[in-house]
Amino acid sequence: MDFLKPRILVALCALFTVGVCAGAELVPQGSAWRYLDDGSDQSTAWREADFDDGGWKSGRGQFGYGDGDEVTQLEVSQTTYYFRHTFNLEAVPDLDSVSLDLLYDDGAIIYLNGQEVHRTDLMPEDKNVSYNQTTSRPSRDNATDENVAVPTSLLVKGSNLVAVEVHNQSTKSSDISFDLSLALEKPSGEVEAEVITSASQIRLVWVDDPATTITVAWTHGGASDASVHFGTTDEGLNPDAYPFSESVERTGAYLDGEIVSKFVRLSDLKPDTNYYFVLSDDLGVSPRYYFRTAPDTPQAFSFIAGGDSRNNRTPRQNANRLIAKLRPLFVAFTGDMINRDNAGEWGEWLDDWQLTVSEDGQMYPILPHRGNHEGRGNSTIYDLFDTTPDNYYGLTFGGDLLRYYVLNSEYGESLQADWMREDLDVLGGETAFSHLVAGYHKPMRPHTSRKSEGRAEYDAWAQLFHDYRFDLVFESDSHVMKRTLPIRPSTAEGNDEGFVVDMKNGTVYTGEGCWGAPLRAVDDDKSWTLDSGSFNGFDLLHVYPQKMILHTVLVDLEANSSALPANSEVLSLPEGLPLWEAEGGAQLTISRGVD
Amino acid sequence: MNVASVGKANKTMRDWILISLRLAACALFLGRGYLYLSDLGPLSAFFWNQDLLEYPLESLTGMSWENYSAHSETLILTIQRSMGALFLVAAIACWFVRGRECKLANGVVLAAAFCLLLYGLLRWSDADFKFAMLLEHSLQWGTPLLLVLYGRMQLSIWGSLAAILIAFTFIGHGMYALGFGVPQNNEFVNMTMRLLGVDRHGALIFLRIAGILDFLAPALLWFPRSRIPAAAYAAFWGLLTAFARIAAYWTPAENFYGMHPWIAEAIVRLPHGLVPFSLMLLFIMTGTRLRKSSSPASLS
Numbered sequence: 033m034d035f036l037k038p039r040i041l042v043a044l045c046a047l048f049t050v051g052v053c054a055g056a057e058l059v060p061q062g063s064a065w066r067y068l069d070d071g072s073d074q075s076t077a078w079r080e081a082d083f084d085d086g087g088w089k090s091g092r093g094q095f096g097y098g099d100g101d102e103v104t105q106l107e108v109s110q111t112t113y114y115f116r117h118t119f120n121l122e123a124v125p126d127l128d129s130v131s132l133d134l135l136y137d138d139g140a141i142i143y144l145n146g147q148e149v150h151r152t153d154l155m156p157e158d159k160n161v162s163y164n165q166t167t168s169r170p171s172r173d174n175a176t177d178e179n180v181a182v183p184t185s186l187l188v189k190g191s192n193l194v195a196v197e198v199h200n201q202s203t204k205s206s207d208i209s210f211d212l213s214l215a216l217e218k219p220s221g222e223v224e225a226e227v228i229t230s231a232s233q234i235r236l237v238w239v240d241d242p243a244t245t246i247t248v249a250w251t252h253g254g255a256s257d258a259s260v261h262f263g264t265t266d267e268g269l270n271p272d273a274y275p276f277s278e279s280v281e282r283t284g285a286y287l288d289g290e291i292v293s294k295f296v297r298l299s300d301l302k303p304d305t306n307y308y309f310v311l312s313d314d315l316g317v318s319p320r321y322y323f324r325t326a327p328d329t330p331q332a333f334s335f336i337a338g339g340d341s342r343n344n345r346t347p348r349q350n351a352n353r354l355i356a357k358l359r360p361l362f363v364a365f366t367g368d369m370i371n372r373d374n375a376g377e378w379g380e381w382l383d384d385w386q387l388t389v390s391e392d393g394q395m396y397p398i399l400p401h402r403g404n405h406e407g408r409g410n411s412t413i414y415d416l417f418d419t420t421p422d423n424y425y426g427l428t429f430g431g432d433l434l435r436y437y438v439l440n441s442e443y444g445e446s447l448q449a450d451w452m453r454e455d456l457d458v459l460g461g462e463t464a465f466s467h468l469v470a471g472y473h474k475p476m477r478p479h480t481s482r483k484s485e486g487r488a489e490y491d492a493w494a495q496l497f498h499d500y501r502f503d504l505v506f507e508s509d510s511h512v513m514k515r516t517l518p519i520r521p522s523t524a525e526g527n528d529e530g531f532v533v534d535m536k537n538g539t540v541y542t543g544e545g546c547w548g549a550p551l552r553a554v555d556d557d558k559s560w561t562l563d564s565g566s567f568n569g570f571d572l573l574h575v576y577p578q579k580m581i582l583h584t585v586l587v588d589l590e591a592n593s594s595a596l597p598a599n600s601e602v603l604s605l606p607e608g609l610p611l612w613e614a615e616g617g618a619q620l621t622i623s624r625g626v627d
Numbered sequence: 628m629n630v631a632s633v634g635k636a637n638k639t640m641r642d643w644i645l646i647s648l649r650l651a652a653c654a655l656f657l658g659r660g661y662l663y664l665s666d667l668g669p670l671s672a673f674f675w676n677q678d679l680l681e682y683p684l685e686s687l688t689g690m691s692w693e694n695y696s697a698h699s700e701t702l703i704l705t706i707q708r709s710m711g712a713l714f715l716v717a718a719i720a721c722w723f724v725r726g727r728e729c730k731l732a733n734g735v736v737l738a739a740a741f742c743l744l745l746y747g748l749l750r751w752s753d754a755d756f757k758f759a760m761l762l763e764h765s766l767q768w769g770t771p772l773l774l775v776l777y778g779r780m781q782l783s784i785w786g787s788l789a790a791i792l793i794a795f796t797f798i799g800h801g802m803y804a805l806g807f808g809v810p811q812n813n814e815f816v817n818m819t820m821r822l823l824g825v826d827r828h829g830a831l832i833f834l835r836i837a838g839i840l841d842f843l844a845p846a847l848l849w850f851p852r853s854r855i856p857a858a859a860y861a862a863f864w865g866l867l868t869a870f871a872r873i874a875a876y877w878t879p880a881e882n883f884y885g886m887h888p889w890i891a892e893a894i895v896r897l898p899h900g901l902v903p904f905s906l907m908l909l910f911i912m913t914g915t916r917l918r919k920s921s922s923p924a925s926l927s
Binding site for chain 1 (some may be wrong): 685
């Protein structure tokens with residue numbers, strides 16, 4: 033329970049000053065910076081964009097030493113530390129200023145594109161500061177948080193540089209701290225509202241009909257009388273203005289209550305419609321969010337699939353930020369969200385999931401699959417996401433456009449095969465849907481030799497996928513990426529590990545798990561492998577009645593996400609989106625029954 | 628039977644116990660060595676633990692975790708393969724272990740046993756520190772230890788140590804079979820369904836019975852009248868469950884390449900049958916009065 037206490041305090045005490053449009057981050061907190069902590073004199077050239085910082089170290093905020101909360105540890109006992117971070121802008125924002133949030137100890141000077149934009153207290157006011165300049169006295173706190181408005185006139189289209197020098201109060205100082213974020217301020221004229229609620233880590237889940245239902249889930253912070261207020265019109269932060277309200281239907285107590293999740297199941301929604309909502313409890317109201325229900329007719333849509341976000345948090349966060357920009361209908365997460373199935377790791381994961389929220393408050397439902405690192409059994413996913421107790425189910429999108437099967441490769445594969453056959457037979461068999469898709473964690477045939485074969489999955493599901501003509505299957509677990517040709521199970525001569533190519537009626541297998549994971553080498557390609565690679569990424573699907581188009585998005589570099597515009601068209605690829613140039617091209621078209 | 632013939636029979640039995648232990652340790656080292664050299668070891672569970680290692684990595688080397696996690700596999704595999712080579716050397720060395728003789732062989736086997744202990748701890752940590760996993764691995768690191776200690780301590784104490792390690796392994800196994808304190812092992816369910824041709828419900832009933840016996844057999848090792856049949860059952864069940872992996876997972880869709888980890892996994896588990904077999908021989912040799920047999924086992 034200890035980890036929850038600060039969260040509860042933060043939730044209860046923090047004032048979130050938000051407008052209807054939340055700020056988009058140009059430089060998020062915890063970003064990667066180049067830095068120098070060797071105590072050398074860098075004079076003034078280091079503030080300029082053309083300065084070569086190739087010899088500097090790199091790391092993520094928060095930087096410092098002595099406080100125990102640093103992500104990147106700096107050399108102790110230096111007088112001055114230098115930091116540089118570059119970000120891209122497609123266009124200079126149409127605002128008067130952007131909001132700079134600075135965490136520092138003991139003093140700092142900030143430059144934007146070579147121009148000084150802020151000098152903190154305790155730094156000399158009217159003189160050039162040398163590399164051995166100390167602050168006038170120690171700061172009173174461990175670290176000071178300061179917000180500064182920076183004129184947008186200093187920004188340029190394209191590459192922008194933030195350079196920061198942080199000064200110690202003496203070389204005997206016990207600590208130093210630095211982190212910085214830069215965000216677009218609210219559009220002028222928006223009314224600010226104070227938002228307080230004990231709910232945190234809000235997420236949406238689809239378990240039932242995605243056209244008419246959704247589950248709103250959040251981590252409980254101790255307040256009572258929680259409910260979700262929603263409607264098709266944006267009523268801002270006024271709960272009473274929303275026409276509908278639902279209270280908590282189930283409470284999930286993960287690890288005997290180390291994370292308590294509340295679930296509100298909304299039903300009777302209109303298909304293909306935006307729903308705006310706020311959470312309220314006896315402490316206050318959450319920010320306003322919205323989601324879009326799935327269409328119930330065969331309309332094109334996009335979704336994202338991938339898994340394995342353990343042990344490499346930066347690409348995980350990059351991937352999450354891309355979700356916010358690509359605006360998929362939903363995200364299929366194919367397991368191993370965390371490394372160790374404990375409250376601390378889930379707390380971080382659920383915090384990071386908030387990065388998927390778009391700047392206008394749109395949230396995207398998740399289809400959570402269980403992986404082997406969800407090691408406490410099926411109850412983990414059930415208690416955190418309110419899925420079915422055994423973590424497998426099927427959902428239909430766009431009328432008869434696509435049916436997606438969330439499968440659990442850690443539990444009863446043959447049981448799920450029996451259920452899937454029965455389910456598909458009841459729904460009309462292999463011709464009932466334009467596309468059939470499945471996702472699960474353990475791959476049948478891993479593309480790294482470091483993983484054993486997925487025998488149970490192959491035996492239970494491979495033939496079924498072929499019999500019912502599944503178009504596409506998402507796998508995970510291996511920390512690599514692969515794409516196969518359309519294949520079907522066969523032990524006839526010419527098979528490779530039990531599969532042969534069937535360009536007309538085969539199933540494409542993709543993925544293998546790289547949402548933010550340490551990378552394994554791909555050294556186990558098959559004759560039917562289209563391509564494989566070792567990088568972090570996820571699959572982006574555009575679904576049409578006659579075809580699905582698959583792209584794989586690269587997420588290793590933060591610049592990849594920060595360079596993208598905040599509002600991408602749903603069924604287009606934003607310019608600059610980093611894609612895997614796989615064999616056969618970045619785009620793979622999957623058409624059932626077509627050679 | 629006169630005293631001389633009893634002594635001769637006991638010496639033969641002691642030799643058989645030693646051979647059985649050597650065979651168990653050799654199989655264990657061969658199997659684990661093969662898996663490590665095939666890059667199917669668990670070291671990444673430790674070396675890719677961001678919560679544990681990010682801070683020391685960045686503070687000691689200045690290297691970012693992202694950079695490390697993208698490029699560290701080769702280093703991890705090098706360490707893992709080195710351990711695999713040590714296991715193969717130990718597979719040979721264990722045939723030279725004989726009481727206090729041949730210190731080099733003892734040293735190699737103990738060093739490899741230490742690596743197996745690390746392996747058990749890594750699996751334990753990878754399983755979110757579930758007690759059942761820690762217990763189940765007892766014979767994996769304990770078998771080489773039993774080999775080295777055999778002939779160096781009183782037989783009664785050695786027998787008790789072996790019985791404790793067998794009990795830990797069987798109880799850990801039983802916890803996974805029953806889903807007692809841990810999620811039920813899905814692999815156990817799949818293997819049972821394949822081997823016995825039963826549905827999931829039938830497999831769960833079978834595992835319930837097998838799981839209860841996993842608790843019962845180690846307890847019966849401590850009662851004079853039941854210790855020999857209990858050790859015989861444990862030897863039978865240990866060998867059966869070891870080979871079950873090959874039988875259950877054999878499929879025409881996979882050639883040797885697909886099966887090789889399971890063959891190695893079966894070989895690695897041979898001590899689960901051979902150590903109880905050694906204990907059974909000891910019980911037969913000492914009658915049912917193990918506690919009164921206080922003389923050190925002479926291997927000369």
